[in-house]
Amino acid sequence: MDEDEPEVLFVACHHCREIVTPEIGLDIIGRLTTGYGSDPAITALVDQYEIWVAPVCNPDGLEYVWNVNNLWRKNRKDFGNGEFGVDLNRNYDLNWQSLCGASNNPTSNVYRGPSPQSEAEVQTIVGLSQARNFAKVMDFHSYGQEVLQGYNCAAMPSLIDTWIDNEAAALANPISFNTRDPSADGEHYQWQIKASTAYAFLAETHTSFQPTHPSALTEAAAVWPMNLAFLQRPLPLVGHVTDASTGAPVAAGVSIVGLTWSNGETRRSEPQYGRYHLNLPAGTHQVQFDAPGYAPQTVTVTTTGNGTTVQDVMLMQGGPFALAAFTSGGGVGDFxxxxxxxxxxxxxxxxxxxxxxxxxxxxxxxxxxxxxxxxxxxxxxxxxxxxxxxxxxxxxxxxxxxxxxxxxxxxxxxxxxxxxxxxxxxxxxxxxxxxxxxxxxxxxx
Ligand SMILES: [Zn+2]
Structure with missing residues (x-):
């Protein structure tokens, strides 16, 4: 049901040869649907969140893996000159231009594509995400038993970088995975951090690209405690932005005063309910809300590190320069x-x-x-x-x-x-x- 709840996205199979990952997506769907109403923890999570699962992000590639070349990694974009495929997990608009861990050669396995978000599969995820404003995103890959955290070459405020690393450890610990920084920029989960300050990570699963089906099912069950922890970790700050006069939801920009991002990162409240989320370490923060036609507002919030702070904001109509010019006669200093x-x-x-x-x-x-x-x-x-x-x-x-x-x-x-x-x-x-x-x-x- 489409309700006023934070939204969560699980994605698998950006890289089609990593065939354990669709099984993990299906495992999540199975556990959430069969556990709802009988397992109190799952019932609470399904009630709390709107949860989306995309078990196969690269369907053309997966079909090619099963029928032609079992080690194909990219999608099947046909460039018309005998060259095929873009690495979907290098095609997202996060430091795409830098070629960090990516290639501009169409024959490469890590070809980033002709332009950021050029690929239909990526555009689908981006469009869905812009409509839903996901608060949490988990992207499954294989192989290696690790949780990947943050950006690689692109800069991130150290306050956030450290917090993300700590959260990655909290997700990896229940299943004894390691954590590490990623090997590239332009990856899906990184774009989710950029686009909506999502709580976003990438999990490398299993120890081979193509295990037997029973082994893949065993791995899906083994990573469930991580997925459960991912769902249960508290969102540090949530709330709604509304019009002070009418109570209507307001789509507002949300920023953290004093925190400098350098890759065009954005945070916002979504228009349907005015709901927003921010991922912040424990501490006191100044959060600013801006929307066209409203006076900006800055509020001081305290996040705890082990719970969710709720901060609703009402914006008052009125723009800058609505009434101007009270001549003071000139002066310098305090007033x-x-x-x-x-x-x-x-x-x-x-x-x-x-x-x-x-x-x-x-x-x-x-x-x-x-x-x-x-x-x-x-x-x-x-x-x-x-x-x-x-x-x-x-x-x-x-x-x-x-x-x-x-x-x-x-x-x-x-x-x-x-x-x-x-x-x-x-x-x-x-x-x-x-x-x-x-x-x-x-x-x-
Ligand atoms: Zn992968």
């Missing part, structure tokens, strides 16, 4: 912004302007969370590094009484000599109307 008659729950963002440079010199957000309090949730510097007025000091979160609001001194550091001429306010529509009708904002420098 005071007075906001009056702020309705409870109002979200306000602001941008400081310099007419001298026609550039914003700082932006921020204030979010009312209680009838008589304001909590400063975020202050985000303008995009750098080319902006000469870029400032990087994080805003200090705090709680301030309603009425004249004085921002903490020193938190907005405007370069000496920069003239600040105004402020643009973004807020919920009702409060913008209030602002437009009366002098409820005063700036002093």
């Amino acid at each position: 005071t912004m007075d906001l009056y008659n702020l309705p409870p729950g109002t979200g306000v963002g602001f941008t400081l302007f310099s007419l001298q440079t026609a550039q914003p010199v700082g932006t921020g957000g204030l979010f009312g969370l209680a009838p008589d309090l304001l909590t400063i949730e975020s202050l985000v510097s303008p995009p750098g590094p080319t902006n000469p007025l870029h400032w990087s000091q994080p805003f200090v979160p705090g709680v301030f009484p309603l009425g004249p609001l004085t921002l903490p001194p020193g938190t907005v550091q405007i370069p000496a000599g920069t003239r600040v001429d105004g402020v643009a306010i973004a807020a919920t529509p009702a409060y913008l109307q209030l602002l437009a009708q009366s002098s409820v904002v005063r700036l002093t420098f």
Whole structure:
């Protein structure tokens, strides 16, 4: 059933000669369907997750393995010049261009294909994944009894890299597999990390490409404790993003403040329910939510390492520069912004302007969370590094009484000599109307 649940994908047989792997996919289907309603652990997992299993990702290749060449690895793409096949597990758009552990020679067993995600099989997995926003992905290969973790050549934030390695060990331990870094980039499970911060790994199973069928069934049963652990490991952070006024789900970008990814990684809430997930080590993190037409919001969350933190977020409508230009007469340094008659729950963002440079010199957000309090949730510097007025000091979160609001001194550091001429306010529509009708904002420098 398609329900508001985190979604999980098991994939097998990207490489068609690895014929133990479809048996593992079928084993998972069998255990989940026959165990539901009788095995409490399986029942809980099926109730908790929406689970997808793709036992054969490379059907044309598998047919060729059974009938023509039992060591064929790639798909059967016909290039029309006597050359066939792309290595599907080098065709994904994660550092594809680097040729890390891949080849650009069509005769190679690790040929990456003519362009990222050129192959129908890969496009199928990508399309399914973009529609489902998988929280967990396990990709089965053979052989070698190992769990593969993270990227190879591509860079990953060390905080996440370390956490992924620890999780790989937690999956490998129940079945005494080893863990290791992968031998290439452009692999399926790596793309899942890039596309949706999925909890994604690759398991090399068995000790040969083509064991007997009884041996393959034995291996499928032997790896079940890993698959069970994979399903049972808690998602560190989940929640929903909704519209504060209507309650409707919002498809928002989700990012972790201070964590730099370098391969175009994205995280988002999906549009059907507004559901999102983030894989983070234990600790306190600042998570930012952005969506067109809404004021961005940053929340502080604590993840525990052994459970799931639930953090729902309501975004308030209102875009940047919805109401602009309160001339201050110019000034440098700290400033005071007075906001009056702020309705409870109002979200306000602001941008400081310099007419001298026609550039914003700082932006921020204030979010009312209680009838008589304001909590400063975020202050985000303008995009750098080319902006000469870029400032990087994080805003200090705090709680301030309603009425004249004085921002903490020193938190907005405007370069000496920069003239600040105004402020643009973004807020919920009702409060913008209030602002437009009366002098409820005063700036002093
Ligand atoms: Zn493989």
